Amino acid sequence: MAYSIIKKKSYLFFLTIQLLTNCSSSDGVIGINANDLVELNTISSGVQMAYPRGSTKSQYGFYAYVPSQYNIANTEKYPLLIHLHGGGARGDSSVNPNDLNSILFDGLPSLIHKNQWNPKHPMIVVSPQSPSIWNTENLHNFITFLIDNLKIDTQRIYMTGFSMGGKGCYDYVSSKGNKSYVAAIIPIAGWGDVSTGNQFTNIPVWAFHGDADRIISHDKSISMVNAINAENPTTKAKITIYSGIGHDSWSRTYDNTGKGSGNSAYDPFDISIYEWMYLYKKTDL
Incomplete structure (x- = not known):
């Protein structure tokens, strides 16, 4: 198998440990009209659109963004970046469509919403919403759904997430290994199962964490990266x-x-994460 080199809002989340995630408020949160969001192919280029749960065949509600270059009429395909939210954005938009707005408070969908994201390489960005901890099988099926409905370069599918979403990134690869869709992951302030380092041998990882994190200790990221590197991965995991x-x-x-x-003492943040992930593509398809 070959791989080629290529934030205010507080809340309490309980998993195996007590998790508090800080979120920032976002100006001009998009209102959602579920009646206008029936088909995924209604997505407009350069716009981040809301798809509440039940408006598509996906088991998740989600926000989807396609770059301005995206044209449903042509054959060009684009990289896909899956963004996994933290515990505070959990919700079920089939019960309350406005639950989906919480995704816009933080992370990558917030940057897109505020027009503050402009990567060197155009990407499709999809931010699903989970009512609970991320389920790896659901995530896998969700990506399959996206591949079936959007013009996606399946060799360039990436995943990132923070806090609970960082764990979701690790868990997805821990569960699926080389059968996962992703070519690289960027888990932030997360944690994983250190017994599964051998599942990451062909999937580059770049982890980020703050050493003053009192919610999820940075030691958890360090331990996970060490466990991956102990398996001599094709590309050494970074932190x-x-x-x-x-x-x-x-x-x-x-x-x-x-x-x-x-x-x-750790790996430098010397390149945009979006450029870094683009260094890798999956060639075993």
Whole structure:
């Protein structure tokens, strides 16, 4: 199998440990009219659109963004980036469509909503919403649904997430290994199962965490990266640690303002994460 080199709102989340995630408020949150969101092919290029649960055949409600270059009439395909939210954005938009707005408070969908995201390489970005901890089989089926409905370059499917979503990234690969769709993952302020390092041998990983995180210790990211590297992966897993930063280590990562500020004892944040992921594509399809 070959791979080629290529944030205010507080809440309490309980899993195996107590998890508090800080979210920022977002101006002009998009209102949702489920009646206008029946078919996925209604998506407009350069726009991030809401699809409440039940408006499509997906088991998730989600926000989807396609780049301005995207044209449903042509054959060009684009990389896909799946963004997994943290515990505070959990909800079920089939019960209350406005639940989906919580996805816009933080992370990558927030940057897109505020027109503050402009990567070098155009990408489709899809941000699903889960009512509970991320389920790996549901995630896998969701990506299959997206592949069936959008013009996706299946060799360039990436995944990122923070807090609970960081765990979701790890869990997806831990469960699916080489059968997963992803070519690379970027888990932030997350944790994983250190007994599954051998599932990551062909999937590049770049983890981020703050060493002042009192919710999820940065040691959990370090342990997971060490477990992966102990299996001699094709591409060594990376970890960037921010000194003096708490649980929200994702904002500075997604908007690239954290570049150059990592602890020098760990891997430097010296390239946009979007450019880094583009270095890798899956060629075993």
